[in-house]
Amino acid sequence: MxxxxxxxxxxxxxxxxxxxxxxxxxxxxxxxxxxxxxAFYDWQGLQRGEFVGLQNFYNVLFTEPFASWTQRAFMHNIIVFFSLMVIQNGTGFILAYALWRELPGAAFHRVAVFLPVVLSTVIIGFLWKLFFHPIFGPVNQIFRGVGLDFLAQPWLGQSSTALGSLIFVNAWAWIGFPTLVFLAGMQRIPTELLDAARMETDSEWVLIKKIVWPLVAPSATVVFILLFIGSFNWFELPYIMVGLDGSPFGSTDVLGLYFYRTAFGNQSAGVQDFGNGSALAVLIFLFIAVVAAFWTVRLRKREIQL
Amino acid sequence: MKKYLVRSAALLGAVSMALPAFAQELSFWSWRQEDREQYEQFIADFEADNPDITISLETIEPQNYNTILSTALAGDSGPDIMMVRAYGAFETVAEAGYLMPLDEETVPGLADMPKPALEAETLRSDGKIYAVPFASQTMLVIYNKDIFDQLGLEEPETWDELLEVSQAIEDAGMYAFANGTGTAWQNETIVSALGSSIIGEDFYNDLMAGETDFTDPRFVEALEALVEISEYFPDGFTGLDYASAQQLFASGMAGMFAGGSFEIANFMSQNPDLDLGVFPAPVKEEGDQHLVGLFFDGGYAGNAQTEHPEAVQKFLSYLASQEFGQQFANSLGNISPIPGVEFEDPLLQEVAELNQNSIPYIMLVHFRYQEPSGSVLIQSEVQEMLAGGKTPEEAAQAVTEGIATYYEPFQQ
The missing domain is CATH 1.20.5 (Single alpha-helices involved in coiled-coils or other helix-helix interfaces)
Structure with missing residues (x-):
C-alpha cells in the first residue's frame, strides 16, 4: 500500500x-x-508608548546629533571592512599560497596561523588591551627598548591610532580563518591542471592569476561575504578594548556599539531608548541582508565549476 | 487517569495557597557582586528577626544589570526586591510601572531621609518615591598620605597650591595624579572631583534657574583648570583606562586620584597598607567656598507585582532603618544617607562632613534623562579637550548644543 x-x-x-x-x-x-x-513605537524606558511610524528611523538618520553619530559609526564600519579586506583576506590569501606550496615549516605555520582563531575574543581583547597599555604595555616597552621612543604611543587612547589598533588586533586574531578557507580551496585544484599550466609558464604570478585565483573563487566568495557581515556586526572586540562609547570621543564607534548603547543604555553615561535602538538594528540588518545577498549572487556568477 | 489529574491539581492548588502562610520567600537582586558576603549577613540579621520571611540574594554583573532587570520585569520574572539605580537609569525601570510606590507609612525610614537622596529615587512624572536610597557618593580628590608626608606636603586649598603639590610629587619621580581618560566616564568624574569649587554654587543655581548654560565662564574656567592639571596626569593618560588608573594609585605609584568616594573601599581592598586622605576640589581664589560633587547611587525597590507585598515592605523598612544604615556604613565602607549613622572610619566621617558643602554631580543628577545625555556629551567632549582636540570653550559649546536639542532653557 x-x-x-x-x-x-x-x-x-x-x-x-x-x-x-x-x-x-x-x-x-x-x-x-x-x-x-x-522600531515603530515610542518608548518610555521599558514602556511601549504610542505608534510613531517612521519617527525613530528619522531620528537616527536625520536628527542631530544622532545623524552624525550614525554616519560616523557607519563610516568606521566601512573603514574596518576595507582594511580587513586588504589586511586579513589579502594576507590570508598570500599565507594560504605559501602554505599550499609547502615552503619550509609549513606544517608548523599552518597551526601557528590558525591558533589565535581558536582563542576566545574576550581573551584576545583583554590580552591586547594589556599589550597596548601606555605605561606597562609590552608594545611600548619594546619600542622604548629599541630606541624608537616616538613610537611609544597611547595606541588605544588617541583618535589617530585607536581604530587602526583594533583593526590590527582583529586581523591578528582572525587571519587564520581566510587562510584556512583559501588553503582548502587551493588543495581542491587538480594537480593535472597545475602540471599542464607549468608546461606553459614558469611564472608563479601567471599561475596565481590564471589558475589559482579563478579556481578558489568559491572560497573567496565565502570569505568576502563573511568578512562583510562580520565587519558590519563588529562588536565584541571594540566593546572589550575601548568600551561602549567607542573611546576616545567616538573614534572607534561602530554600528554594533552604537546600537547597543542606544537600545540598552550605557550604564555610565546614557539612558536606554528601545525605539531608536530598534530602528538602528533594523537598518543594520536590512543593510547587511541586502548587500550580502546582492553580492553573493554577483560573486557566485564569477565562480567556475570544476 | 482523570481522577488522578483532578486530585493532583487540587493538591497543587492547596499547596500553593498554603505556602505563603508557612514561609514567604523573596528574591533580591543586586549588582554589587563584590558585596555579596556582607549582604548575606544583612539578610541573615533580618531573617533572625523575621523568621517567616526568607530572602534569596542573586547578584548580577553591573554593566548589564539594568538590561537584565528590565527584561526580567517585562517578562514577569523579576525579583521581589531589587537594587535600582538613581536618576535617569532609575526612571527607565520605574516609569514602566513595575515598581511598588513607597511612602512614609509603608516604609517609616523615608520620613527622615535627606531630600536630595529621595529625589534620586522619585519618578519625576508622578512625584512618588519608588526606592529606599542606599548610598551617597562624593566626588573629590583622594591622596596618598604617606607620599604627602614623605615629601612634606599639605592638602592643597587653592588651585595654585594644587599645581605646586603636583609638581613636587612629579619632581620626586612619582605620578602626581593616577588619572587616565581612556575610559569615557572617567572624564565626567574628574570635572566634578577637581572642578566643583570653581564651578561653584552660584553657577549651579543659575543653571537650575535656567539663567545660564555650560558656556558660562564659570564652567569654562573649570574646564580650563582641568586642561592645566592634566599636565600632571601620567604620560599617555589618554590611553590609560580606569582599571589601570586605579592600580597606579593603589600600588602607591601616584600621589592623588581624582574620583568618587566609592574608590576608597576599592583602594583599601587592593592595598590595605594605604594611608588615604581626601580633600575637596581646590578653589581658584583664597576664601572661595570648597565644594564636592554629590550624587546618590541607587536604591532598594519592591516589585509592584510581588506576591508578598507586606514582606517586601518589611524588608524595605529594615533597609531604611538606622540600624541597617550603621551596618551598611561599617561593613561596606559606604556613606549611608540615613540620618544619625555614625562612621567608624575617620575617612568616611571626613567625607560625610565634606558632603555638607556640595553641589550635585550635575550631569548625572539633572541631564541623564534623555539622549544625548549631558554625561555622554561631557565625557566625549572632555576626552577630546584633554587630548588637545578642542578648546574648553568649544567643548562647553558642544555640550550645551547637545543638551539644547531637548532642554528648553538652553534653546534661547
Whole structure:
C-alpha cells in the first residue's frame, strides 16, 4: 500500500522538520520580527508608548546629533571592512599560497596561523588591551627598548591610532580563518591542471592569476561575504578594548556599539531608548541582508565549476 | 487517569495557597557582586528577626544589570526586591510601572531621609518615591598620605597650591595624579572631583534657574583648570583606562586620584597598607567656598507585582532603618544617607562632613534623562579637550548644543 507508506514518510519528514523550524521561528524570526515592530513605537524606558511610524528611523538618520553619530559609526564600519579586506583576506590569501606550496615549516605555520582563531575574543581583547597599555604595555616597552621612543604611543587612547589598533588586533586574531578557507580551496585544484599550466609558464604570478585565483573563487566568495557581515556586526572586540562609547570621543564607534548603547543604555553615561535602538538594528540588518545577498549572487556568477 | 489529574491539581492548588502562610520567600537582586558576603549577613540579621520571611540574594554583573532587570520585569520574572539605580537609569525601570510606590507609612525610614537622596529615587512624572536610597557618593580628590608626608606636603586649598603639590610629587619621580581618560566616564568624574569649587554654587543655581548654560565662564574656567592639571596626569593618560588608573594609585605609584568616594573601599581592598586622605576640589581664589560633587547611587525597590507585598515592605523598612544604615556604613565602607549613622572610619566621617558643602554631580543628577545625555556629551567632549582636540570653550559649546536639542532653557 504505497499511499500509507507515503503518509508515514510525510509524517517522518514533518517530525524532523518541525522542531528546527520551531526553534528558528522562536529564536530567530520572532526576535527579528519584534525588533521590527519595536522600531515603530515610542518608548518610555521599558514602556511601549504610542505608534510613531517612521519617527525613530528619522531620528537616527536625520536628527542631530544622532545623524552624525550614525554616519560616523557607519563610516568606521566601512573603514574596518576595507582594511580587513586588504589586511586579513589579502594576507590570508598570500599565507594560504605559501602554505599550499609547502615552503619550509609549513606544517608548523599552518597551526601557528590558525591558533589565535581558536582563542576566545574576550581573551584576545583583554590580552591586547594589556599589550597596548601606555605605561606597562609590552608594545611600548619594546619600542622604548629599541630606541624608537616616538613610537611609544597611547595606541588605544588617541583618535589617530585607536581604530587602526583594533583593526590590527582583529586581523591578528582572525587571519587564520581566510587562510584556512583559501588553503582548502587551493588543495581542491587538480594537480593535472597545475602540471599542464607549468608546461606553459614558469611564472608563479601567471599561475596565481590564471589558475589559482579563478579556481578558489568559491572560497573567496565565502570569505568576502563573511568578512562583510562580520565587519558590519563588529562588536565584541571594540566593546572589550575601548568600551561602549567607542573611546576616545567616538573614534572607534561602530554600528554594533552604537546600537547597543542606544537600545540598552550605557550604564555610565546614557539612558536606554528601545525605539531608536530598534530602528538602528533594523537598518543594520536590512543593510547587511541586502548587500550580502546582492553580492553573493554577483560573486557566485564569477565562480567556475570544476 | 482523570481522577488522578483532578486530585493532583487540587493538591497543587492547596499547596500553593498554603505556602505563603508557612514561609514567604523573596528574591533580591543586586549588582554589587563584590558585596555579596556582607549582604548575606544583612539578610541573615533580618531573617533572625523575621523568621517567616526568607530572602534569596542573586547578584548580577553591573554593566548589564539594568538590561537584565528590565527584561526580567517585562517578562514577569523579576525579583521581589531589587537594587535600582538613581536618576535617569532609575526612571527607565520605574516609569514602566513595575515598581511598588513607597511612602512614609509603608516604609517609616523615608520620613527622615535627606531630600536630595529621595529625589534620586522619585519618578519625576508622578512625584512618588519608588526606592529606599542606599548610598551617597562624593566626588573629590583622594591622596596618598604617606607620599604627602614623605615629601612634606599639605592638602592643597587653592588651585595654585594644587599645581605646586603636583609638581613636587612629579619632581620626586612619582605620578602626581593616577588619572587616565581612556575610559569615557572617567572624564565626567574628574570635572566634578577637581572642578566643583570653581564651578561653584552660584553657577549651579543659575543653571537650575535656567539663567545660564555650560558656556558660562564659570564652567569654562573649570574646564580650563582641568586642561592645566592634566599636565600632571601620567604620560599617555589618554590611553590609560580606569582599571589601570586605579592600580597606579593603589600600588602607591601616584600621589592623588581624582574620583568618587566609592574608590576608597576599592583602594583599601587592593592595598590595605594605604594611608588615604581626601580633600575637596581646590578653589581658584583664597576664601572661595570648597565644594564636592554629590550624587546618590541607587536604591532598594519592591516589585509592584510581588506576591508578598507586606514582606517586601518589611524588608524595605529594615533597609531604611538606622540600624541597617550603621551596618551598611561599617561593613561596606559606604556613606549611608540615613540620618544619625555614625562612621567608624575617620575617612568616611571626613567625607560625610565634606558632603555638607556640595553641589550635585550635575550631569548625572539633572541631564541623564534623555539622549544625548549631558554625561555622554561631557565625557566625549572632555576626552577630546584633554587630548588637545578642542578648546574648553568649544567643548562647553558642544555640550550645551547637545543638551539644547531637548532642554528648553538652553534653546534661547
Amino acid at each position: 504505497p499511499r500509507l507508506r507515503l503518509t508515514g514518510r510525510t509524517l517522518w519528514i514533518t517530525a524532523l522538520i518541525v522542531p528546527p523550524l520551531a526553534v528558528m521561528a522562536t529564536f530567530v524570526a520572532y526576535p527579528i520580527g519584534s525588533a521590527l515592530a519595536y
